[in-house]
Amino acid sequence: MKNSPADSRSQFFNQYDxxxxxxxxxxxxxxxxxxxxxxxxxxxxxxEALFLEEGLVKKASRSVSQGAxxxxxxxxxxxxxxSDEITLETLQVAARTARAIAQDTTQTQVVPLDSTPSxxxxxxxxxxxxxxxxxDKIQLLQQIDEEARAYDSRITNVLASVAVxxxxxxxxxxxxxxxxxxxxxxxxQVTCIxxxxxTRQQGSYGGGGRVEFDFVYxxxxxxxxTQEAARQAILGLEAVDAPAGSLSVVLGSGWPGILLxxxxxxxxxxxxxxxxxxxxxxxxxxxVASELCTVVDDGTLPNRRGSxxxxxxxxxxxxxxxxxxxxxxxxxxxxxxAKLMHMQPTGNGRRESFAHxxxxxxxxTFMLPGESTPEDIIRSVQNGLYAVSFGGGxxxxxxxxxxxxxxxxxxxxxxxxxxxxxxxxxxxxxxxVLTRISMVGNDLxxxxxxxxxxxxxxxxxxxxxxxxxxxxxxxxxxxxx
Amino acid sequence: MDxxxxxxxxxxxxxxQGATAGDVVIASGESFAAGIRLGxxxxxxxxxxxxxxxxxxADQSSAITSTAxxxxxxxxxxxxxxxxxxxxTATDEFSGLPDQSDLAQDxxxxxLSDTSAPLTLEEKLARAQEAEEAAFAHDSRITNSEGAEFxxxxxxxxxxxxxxxxxGYHTTSFSLSVVPVASQDGGMQRDxxxxxxxxxxxxxxxxxxxxxxxxxxxxRLGAKQVRTQEAPVVFEPEMAASLLRHLANAISGSxxxxxxxxxxxxxxxxxxxxxxxVEDHARLPSALGSKPFDGEGLPTRQNVIVEDGVLTSYxxxxxxxxxxxxxxxxxxxRSFADTPAASTTNFFLRPGTTxxxxxxxxxxxxxxxxxxxxxxVNPVTGDYSRGAVGLWIEDGxxxxxxxxxxxxxxxxxxxxxxxxIGNDLERRSPVSAPTxxxxxxxxxxx
Numbered sequence: 073m074k075n076s077p078a079d080s081r082s083q084f085f086n087q088y089d090x091x092x093x094x095x096x097x098x099x100x101x102x103x104x105x106x107x108x109x110x111x112x113x114x115x116x117x118x119x120e121a122l123f124l125e126e127g128l129v130k131k132a133s134r135s136v137s138q139g140a141x142x143x144x145x146x147x148x149x150x151x152x153x154x155s156d157e158i159t160l161e162t163l164q165v166a167a168r169t170a171r172a173i174a175q176d177t178t179q180t181q182v183v184p185l186d187s188t189p190s191x192x193x194x195x196x197x198x199x200x201x202x203x204x205x206x207x208d209k210i211q212l213l214q215q216i217d218e219e220a221r222a223y224d225s226r227i228t229n230v231l232a233s234v235a236v237x238x239x240x241x242x243x244x245x246x247x248x249x250x251x252x253x254x255x256x257x258x259x260x261q262v263t264c265i266x267x268x269x270x271t272r273q274q275g276s277y278g279g280g281g282r283v284e285f286d287f288v289y290x291x292x293x294x295x296x297x298t299q300e301a302a303r304q305a306i307l308g309l310e311a312v313d314a315p316a317g318s319l320s321v322v323l324g325s326g327w328p329g330i331l332l333x334x335x336x337x338x339x340x341x342x343x344x345x346x347x348x349x350x351x352x353x354x355x356x357x358x359x360v361a362s363e364l365c366t367v368v369d370d371g372t373l374p375n376r377r378g379s380x381x382x383x384x385x386x387x388x389x390x391x392x393x394x395x396x397x398x399x400x401x402x403x404x405x406x407x408x409x410a411k412l413m414h415m416q417p418t419g420n421g422r423r424e425s426f427a428h429x430x431x432x433x434x435x436x437t438f439m440l441p442g443e444s445t446p447e448d449i450i451r452s453v454q455n456g457l458y459a460v461s462f463g464g465g466x467x468x469x470x471x472x473x474x475x476x477x478x479x480x481x482x483x484x485x486x487x488x489x490x491x492x493x494x495x496x497x498x499x500x501x502x503x504x505v506l507t508r509i510s511m512v513g514n515d516l517x518x519x520x521x522x523x524x525x526x527x528x529x530x531x532x533x534x535x536x537x538x539x540x541x542x543x544x545x546x547x548x549x550x551x552x553x
Numbered sequence: 554m555d556x557x558x559x560x561x562x563x564x565x566x567x568x569x570q571g572a573t574a575g576d577v578v579i580a581s582g583e584s585f586a587a588g589i590r591l592g593x594x595x596x597x598x599x600x601x602x603x604x605x606x607x608x609x610x611a612d613q614s615s616a617i618t619s620t621a622x623x624x625x626x627x628x629x630x631x632x633x634x635x636x637x638x639x640x641x642t643a644t645d646e647f648s649g650l651p652d653q654s655d656l657a658q659d660x661x662x663x664x665l666s667d668t669s670a671p672l673t674l675e676e677k678l679a680r681a682q683e684a685e686e687a688a689f690a691h692d693s694r695i696t697n698s699e700g701a702e703f704x705x706x707x708x709x710x711x712x713x714x715x716x717x718x719x720x721g722y723h724t725t726s727f728s729l730s731v732v733p734v735a736s737q738d739g740g741m742q743r744d745x746x747x748x749x750x751x752x753x754x755x756x757x758x759x760x761x762x763x764x765x766x767x768x769x770x771x772x773r774l775g776a777k778q779v780r781t782q783e784a785p786v787v788f789e790p791e792m793a794a795s796l797l798r799h800l801a802n803a804i805s806g807s808x809x810x811x812x813x814x815x816x817x818x819x820x821x822x823x824x825x826x827x828x829x830x831v832e833d834h835a836r837l838p839s840a841l842g843s844k845p846f847d848g849e850g851l852p853t854r855q856n857v858i859v860e861d862g863v864l865t866s867y868x869x870x871x872x873x874x875x876x877x878x879x880x881x882x883x884x885x886x887r888s889f890a891d892t893p894a895a896s897t898t899n900f901f902l903r904p905g906t907t908x909x910x911x912x913x914x915x916x917x918x919x920x921x922x923x924x925x926x927x928x929x930v931n932p933v934t935g936d937y938s939r940g941a942v943g944l945w946i947e948d949g950x951x952x953x954x955x956x957x958x959x960x961x962x963x964x965x966x967x968x969x970x971x972x973x974i975g976n977d978l979e980r981r982s983p984v985s986a987p988t989x990x991x992x993x994x995x996x997x998x999x
Binding site for chain 2: 119122125128129130131132133134135136137138139148149150151152153154155156157162166169170172173206207210228229231265267272273274308314316317318347348349351427429463464465466467468470471473474475476477494495496497499500501547548549550551552553
C-alpha cells in the first residue's frame with residue numbers, strides 16, 4: 073500500500089484512461105483565447121469516520137469522491153470549471169467554460185508535460201490511517217469511553233470520533249509543471265460531558281496529523297487527549313465569571329497560537345494585500361510586532377496536519393518568515409497573487425477540493441521561542457488572565473480586529489494563577505497586538521493537530537504554535553465589569 | 554439520468570445483498586458564480602455535481618456512505634462496502650427508519666424552482682457590475698472593493714427508503730452580493746449586503762444592494778472602543794437571527810439527548826420574554842428553507858417553538874425523538890455523508906409592533922449591534938461572549954461607530970431580557986428575525 077506522491081500521476085492516468093498528450097490538448101483548449109496560464113487539478117478522496125456516544129460505536133460513515141477542475145488565468149481574472157465526472161470530454165468542456173474570462177492578453181504556448189513530480193515525501197507512511205482495520209478504531213473509541221468515565225464519576229457522557237482520510241492530487245499546468253501528492257490525515261476528537269447536581273459542562277481535546285493510526289497509541293496520546301477533555305469538563309463545573317475589560321493576558325504554549333493565525337496570518341495572505349483591502353497592505357518592511365517576535369509559516373514540518381509536499385497549484389511548500397524580530401518580511405502567496413505583486417509564490421495556494429479555486433492560505437503558523445521561562449512570565453503579571461485553551465477565532469482583515477475564544481482560562485492574582493474562569497472571547501487589533509507582547513517564553517509548542525481554517529467557504533487543515541507569551545492591554549469579554 | 558430509478562435500483566441491490574432496511578438521497582445539479590471587481594470581470598466559476606448518500610441497516614446496526622461515482626459496477630461495490638461498515642457498528646435499539654404510517658403521502662409543490670428564462674452570462678455580470686457601481690456612486694469614501702458576485706444554482710433532490718417512500722423536488726437559488734471597502738483618515742472598513750432568493754424576480758435590485766452595502770460600510774468609519782460597562786443592546790435583524798440560531802441548536806434532538814443543551818428539560822417552561830413567539834414553518838411557498846418532506850420522508854409542517862415566552866416544541870428527527878420518548882417534528886435534515894439530524898426549515902421570530910427607529914429612541918446609552926464575530930457560545934451552559942461591531946446610541950440617537958468590543962451574558966437571561974421586538978421581519982435567509990432589544994448585557998472595551 074506504500075505509495076510515493078509521484079505514483080499519484082500513473083494512478084489517475086490509468087484509472088481514467090488518460091494520456092499526457094490528451095491532457096496537453098485540454099490545456100491547449102484552455103489557453104486558446106490568449107490566456108496567461110491554465111492548470112488541471114485532479115483529486116480523489118476517501119474519508120471514513122467512526123463515532124462513539126453513550127458507550128457505543130453506533131455510527132460509521134464513509135465518503136468517496138473524485139473530480140477534476142480546469143482553471144484559466146488571464147491578468148487578474150480567473151475562470152474555473154469542474155466536474156465530478158472525469159473523462160476527456162468533461163475536461164474539454166470545463167476548459168472551454170473556464171476560458172470564457174480570457175480575451176486579450178499575450179499568447180501562451182503549452183509546454184509539454186514531461187517533468188517528473190518531486191520525490192519529496194513529508195509523510196511517508198507504511199500504512200496510511202485509512203487502511204487501519206475498522207475493529208482497531210472501534211476498540212480505541214471504547215477504550216476512550218472507559219478511560220474518561222474512570223477519570224471522575226461526574227463524567228456522564230463521552231463523545232469521541234476518529235476520522236481518517238486519504239486524498240490523492242495531481243496538478244498539470246500549461247507551463248509543463250507536473251506535481252502530485254498523496255495526503256493521509258488522521259484526527260481523534262474527544263468530548264466529555266460533566267454533571268454535578270444541576271451544573272453541566274463539556275470539555276474537548278484531540279489531535280492527529282498526517283500520521284499512521286498508531287500515532288494515537290505512541291506516548292499513550294489517546295489517554296492524554298481523553299484525560300484532557302475530562303479534566304476540562306470537570307474544571308468548568310467550578311469556573312467563576314470571567315472578567316470584562318482591558319487586561320494583561322498570558323497565553324499558554326501550543327494551541328493559543330490561534331492568536332497568530334487570526335491577528336496576523338489572514339491579514340498577510342497575498343490576495344487581500346494585492347487588492348489592498350488588508351490592514352497590513354503596503355506594510356512590508358515596517359515594524360508590526362515587538363522585537364521579541366519572529367513568526368513563520370512552515371508547510372514542510374514532517375507529519376503535521378498543516379503540512380503538504382506541494383500546495384494545490386503544485387508549488388513545493390516552504391518555510392516563510394512572516395515577521396522577523398518585529399519587522400514584517402513576507403506575505404503568503406499563491407501563483408496568481410505572487411505574479412500580480414511581482415513576488416515569488418510561497419507554496420500557500422490551497423483549496424478545499426476540486427470544487428474550489430485555490431487561494432493563499434496558511435499551513436503551520438507559529439512564533440519562535442524567546443528567553444523567558446513560563447513561570448517568570450506568569451509571575452510578572454499583577455492582575456490578569458492566563459488562557460491556555462481556545463475554541464475558534466475570526467478576523468476582519470480590513471479593520472484588523474480579531475477575536476479568539478478561550479475555553480480554559482484562569483485569573484492571575486498577585487503573580488499567581490488562581491481560580492478558573494468561564495469561557496470568554498478575547499478581542500484585539502491585528503496590526504498592533506503583537507507590538508504589545510512584552511515577554512516571549514522558551515517553551516514553543518505546536519498544537520496537537522486538530523485545526524481547521526475557514527476562508528470564503530473553504531475549509532483546509534492547518535496547524536498553529538506558540539511559546540508562552542505575555543500580551544498587555546487585550547480586551548477580555550467576560551461578564552464581570 | 555433518472556434519479557428516481559437510480560434510487561430504486563440501489564435499494565433493490567441493498568436488499569439483495571442482505572440489508573434489512575435502507576434509505577438513499579441523491580442530488581444532481583449545476584451551479585454558477587461570476588465575480589466583478591473594480592468594474593472588471595474577476596472570476597467565473599461553473600460546477601456540475603452529483604452525489605448520493607446511502608444508509609443501510611443490518612438489523613439495528615447501520616452505516617452511512619456517500620459517493621459521486623454512479624457507474625453500475627462502482628455502485629455494486631459501494632452497497633457491499635456500506636453493508637460491511639454497518640455490520641461493524643454496535644446495535645442501537647433506537648435506530649431505524651420512521652414508522653411506515655408516518656411517511657408523507659404526497660409531495661406538495663412549494664414553488665421552489667424558477668422556471669423563467671435563464672440569464673445570459675453578460676446579464677449576470679451586468680447585475681454584479683451594477684451593484685458594485687452603485688456602492689461606489691453612493692459615497693466618495695468608498696475607495697476600494699472586494700468585489701460583487703452573482704451566483705445561481707439548480708438542483709434536483711430525490712429521497713427513497715425501503716418502506717416504499719420515494720419523492721423528489723427541484724430547487725433553484727439566486728444571490729447577489731457586494732463587499733465595498735471605505736477609507737478615511739488612514740482607517741479602513743468593509744461591510745457587505747446581499748440578497749438571496751429561490752426566484753430571480755424576487756432578488757433585490759442590484760442598485761439597492763450596492764447602496765445598502767455602501768451605507769453599512771461608511772457608517773463604520775472612525776469606529777472606536779467604548780469603556781467596559783453594562784448597557785442595553787439592540788440587535789439589528791441579521792444579528793437577532795444569530796440569536797435564533799443559538800436557540801435552534803439548543804432545541805435540536807441531538808443536543809438534547811446528549812445533554813449538551815442549555816434548554817434541556819425546559820419544555821413547558823418560560824425560556825423567553827412574554828410576547829415572544831418563535832416558529833419553524835417548512836411549507837412557506839418559494840421560501841429558502843422550505844421543503845415538501847423531511848430528510849426521512851416525513852411530511853414537513855409548521856411547528857410553534859416558543860409561545861408567549863414558553864418553550865412548546867423541540868426540533869426532532871426520528872432517532873432523537875425515539876431517544877427522548879417523543880414524536881419526530883418532521884425536521885430531519887439529511888446530508889450525504891451523515892445520518893439524518895434535526896434542523897430548522899424557515900425558523901423565525903414573529904415580529905412585534907414597534908418600528909426599529911422607536912427601539913433605538915428608547916435607549917439612553919447603549920449599543921446597536923451590526924456584526925458579531927467568533928465562537929464564544931457554550932451550548933451546554935448558554936454562556937455567551939462574542940466580538941461586536943456597531944453604533945453607539947446616546948439619548949435615543951445613533952452617535953458614533955464602535956468596534957473592538959465584546960458583548961457577554963447568558964442566552965437564557967438574554968432571551969428573557971428581550972424587552973422590545975421590532976415590526977421589521979424580512980425573510981432574507983432561512984433563519985430570520987426582526988430588530989430586538991435586550992435590556993442589559995456586559996460590554997467589554999477599554
